[in-house]
Amino acid sequence: MATSSNDEAHWKKTTNLMWIHLGIWVFFGYIVHMFAPALNKIIILGFPLGFYMAAQGSLIAFVVALFVFAKQQDAIDREFGVAEDD
Amino acid sequence: MATQTSGGGDFINNLGKIYGFYAGGFLAFVVLLGILEQFGVPNRVLGYLFVFFTLAVYAIIGVLSRTAQVSEYYVAGRRVPAFYNGMATGADWMSAASFVGMAGTLFLLGYDGMAWVLGWTGGYVLVSVLVGPYLRKFGAYTVPDFMAYRFGGNFARFIAVLVLFSASFTYVTAQIYGTGIIASRFLGMSFELAVFVGLAGILLCSMLGGMRAVTWTQIAQYIVLIVAYLTPIIILSTKHYGIPIPQLTYGQAIAEITAREGQMVQAGLATAAALKPHIQPWFTYSPLNFFGIIFCMMVGTASLPHILMRYFTTPSVREARQSVAWSLFFIFLLYFSAPAYAAFSKLEVYSNIIGRDVTQLRPWLFTWGELGLIKICGQNAVNLDAAVAACKAIAGHPGVVRLQDFVINTDVIVLSTPEVAGLPYVISGLVAAGGLAAALSTADGLLLAIANALSHDVYYKMLDPNAPTVRRLLIARILLLVVAIGAATLASTKPGDILAMVGWAFSLAMAGNFPALVMGIWWKRATTTGAVAGMIAGFGLCIFYLVTTRYYPQAGVSYFGMKALTNPVTGAPLVDIAKTMADPKWLADVPASAANPLQSKIGWFGMNNILCGLLGMPLGFLVIYVVSLMGKAPSAEMQAFVDEIRKPRGRTVLQEKD
Numbered sequence A: 001m002a003t004s005s006n007d008e009a010h011w012k013k014t015t016n017l018m019w020i021h022l023g024i025w026v027f028f029g030y031i032v033h034m035f036a037p038a039l040n041k042i043i044i045l046g047f048p049l050g051f052y053m054a055a056q057g058s059l060i061a062f063v064v065a066l067f068v069f070a071k072q073q074d075a076i077d078r079e080f081g082v083a084e085d086d
Numbered sequence B: 001m002a003t004q005t006s007g008g009g010d011f012i013n014n015l016g017k018i019y020g021f022y023a024g025g026f027l028a029f030v031v032l033l034g035i036l037e038q039f040g041v042p043n044r045v046l047g048y049l050f051v052f053f054t055l056a057v058y059a060i061i062g063v064l065s066r067t068a069q070v071s072e073y074y075v076a077g078r079r080v081p082a083f084y085n086g087m088a089t090g091a092d093w094m095s096a097a098s099f100v101g102m103a104g105t106l107f108l109l110g111y112d113g114m115a116w117v118l119g120w121t122g123g124y125v126l127v128s129v130l131v132g133p134y135l136r137k138f139g140a141y142t143v144p145d146f147m148a149y150r151f152g153g154n155f156a157r158f159i160a161v162l163v164l165f166s167a168s169f170t171y172v173t174a175q176i177y178g179t180g181i182i183a184s185r186f187l188g189m190s191f192e193l194a195v196f197v198g199l200a201g202i203l204l205c206s207m208l209g210g211m212r213a214v215t216w217t218q219i220a221q222y223i224v225l226i227v228a229y230l231t232p233i234i235i236l237s238t239k240h241y242g243i244p245i246p247q248l249t250y251g252q253a254i255a256e257i258t259a260r261e262g263q264m265v266q267a268g269l270a271t272a273a274a275l276k277p278h279i280q281p282w283f284t285y286s287p288l289n290f291f292g293i294i295f296c297m298m299v300g301t302a303s304l305p306h307i308l309m310r311y312f313t314t315p316s317v318r319e320a321r322q323s324v325a326w327s328l329f330f331i332f333l334l335y336f337s338a339p340a341y342a343a344f345s346k347l348e349v350y351s352n353i354i355g356r357d358v359t360q361l362r363p364w365l366f367t368w369g370e371l372g373l374i375k376i377c378g379q380n381a382v383n384l385d386a387a388v389a390a391c392k393a394i395a396g397h398p399g400v401v402r403l404q405d406f407v408i409n410t411d412v413i414v415l416s417t418p419e420v421a422g423l424p425y426v427i428s429g430l431v432a433a434g435g436l437a438a439a440l441s442t443a444d445g446l447l448l449a450i451a452n453a454l455s456h457d458v459y460y461k462m463l464d465p466n467a468p469t470v471r472r473l474l475i476a477r478i479l480l481l482v483v484a485i486g487a488a489t490l491a492s493t494k495p496g497d498i499l500a501m502v503g504w505a506f507s508l509a510m511a512g513n514f515p516a517l518v519m520g521i522w523w524k525r526a527t528t529t530g531a532v533a534g535m536i537a538g539f540g541l542c543i544f545y546l547v548t549t550r551y552y553p554q555a556g557v558s559y560f561g562m563k564a565l566t567n568p569v570t571g572a573p574l575v576d577i578a579k580t581m582a583d584p585k586w587l588a589d590v591p592a593s594a595a596n597p598l599q600s601k602i603g604w605f606g607m608n609n610i611l612c613g614l615l616g617m618p619l620g621f622l623v624i625y626v627v628s629l630m631g632k633a634p635s636a637e638m639q640a641f642v643d644e645i646r647k648p649r650g651r652t653v654l655q656e657k658d
Helices: A005-034 A049-079 B008-013 B015-038 B043-064 B070-078 B082-093 B096-138 B143-150 B154-187 B191-206 B210-241 B246-266 B287-301 B305-312 B317-335 B338-352 B364-370 B384-392 B412-420 B425-463 B469-492 B498-522 B528-551 B553-560 B577-582 B609-630 B636-646
Strands: B374-376 B406-408
Touching: A005 A049, A005 B096, A005 B287, A005 B636, A049 B096, A049 B246, A049 B317, B008 B015, B015 B043, B015 B210, B015 B425, B043 B154, B043 B191, B043 B210, B043 B425, B070 B210, B070 B305, B070 B469, B082 B210, B082 B305, B082 B317, B082 B425, B096 B143, B096 B154, B096 B287, B096 B305, B096 B317, B096 B338, B096 B412, B096 B425, B096 B498, B096 B636, B143 B154, B143 B305, B143 B425, B143 B498, B143 B636, B154 B191, B154 B305, B154 B425, B154 B469, B154 B498, B154 B528, B191 B210, B191 B425, B191 B469, B210 B246, B210 B317, B210 B338, B210 B412, B210 B425, B246 B338, B287 B498, B287 B609, B305 B317, B305 B425, B338 B412, B364 B374, B364 B384, B364 B412, B374 B384, B412 B425, B425 B469, B498 B528, B498 B609, B498 B636, B528 B553, B528 B609, B553 B577
Parallel strands: none
Antiparallel strands: B374 B406
């Protein structure tokens, strides 16, 4: 059962998607919060933006990213015919 | 599926109706108790009704879901739809610490407390992208199952069980402790008795039905806990700002808090040095520790067996991924509300307690003061006279409450919100039932993870591979009972370190499991020797750092070059090492007691010991990489196996006989 070229292409796309979502994770988990003191100068509805990103913004980003990821990975699986039957 | 679960299909198809009916019934129950309260039924009775009614419902679900099938017991028959598994994971995840403690931490630390909010949510991205769905395809019953299959058998399995046990046991003890605290506070029974009452509730849910029973009760518990958490602040937000969306309106509270902070310093009610501005980062944690906590909690999430095993229960790999997204959505509902609790409470304290004449304090304070949870002027605020006397005893006290005069236990923030807002007692009872649901559901998941590892991995896979089903399930239940009683006995002694250990559990799981899990899936070249060496090295370094800084700090300073941690604002060391080391009393204090000024205040690079995974995990990756490359590549069969778990289509790799 050697790795077929189809499998390889599937895995390459899966790996790319993995890096994209890890990038999103690093951005919303860490990078944006490094600028919290500067972002706090922007105030929306009473919320300083730096504070808001840690309290809600990043969390929303994570939830959305996960739903999108589930969809994207499923699309990749279907494209290469390795998805489960519905 | 065999006959035992016939009708199971109907059950799965009607989940929406069943839980909708349940949620409606629960709300009707709350309203009924509210009416009873108006008719003068005493608070104590309402508290009992809440606790026993909810416990009874969980127990009934637990008993109805009893099973004699191995796959039902270990993975709920792999039939739990993504949406409902997400809810169950939410309850599994959110513990007493999240429900009761999180808002209090945010109240005390302001921005820096957000490290926990971020750390305990973002990890689900790693679960879904790197680990969870692949383990589902593999078809394991437990995480050590995967380690054993991928990394050459029982030695890797044994280390994985060790990691699982050390991460989960302290964690479950803390949950049972939390159950005892809540039950004793609201039912007025002794703490030790309350621990064992809570234990009975936990066992009724999990013992007969294993994963299947735990899944269906956790969903019921999620509904109770989220209703209980959101109701008080929705009412509060509507009262104060006219909009029932506290997550939106607390922005105004934050603006008011920030304005008030400036006023308090000007009026001499707080010193600029002691005040931690609510919105400004890095007053408690240095940036390294802030981001370190986020990282360790996130990676720890993706390594904790009681969470990973929830995704073994979905019908497909596709649903496992969707289920992670639903899990985080349901967790998010609570976590993005916690900062609102903190802000509303802080505004109340800053505007109605600080700066007020001591003789004018509001009465809600004293019910918590009696329990030793609120101190005014250094004394428990048991009543108005005591508070006035305590402040008079301080030389030069101005007679109004200053920030430094007021100390509140973090648990009070959520529990007192209904009273502070002037809501009827029934809402307080609801909050208590929610806290109890949070503690019970997490304890269920953890106990099951531990008992399954012992019964499936140690007993069935390592000791007696020919054991018949009946005996396997009997052993699983006996072990569940033994572990539960062990944890409850430990909890009833109120061990001082147990709450800190919850944070440690994440680092331990991260250092021991994460590199081997990720490399096992993402790198075909990872070998058995490499993985085993990496797990031992990473886990070992993490344990070493923890144990040295906490229990043997003197050795850490003398032999391992550890230095004092520093205050992130002033840069001053938290402890005078030279002075403490010169004091024979502290030098001889081995292992270090909680009073020892050195314990957990020293380390490398200014790293708090909760971050030990930050040292262990990179070492684990490095060792797996280097040692794997030194050996021969894994066999063609093993590489084909890795290919197989990467593709959702097809049967699970591991086929357990039922």
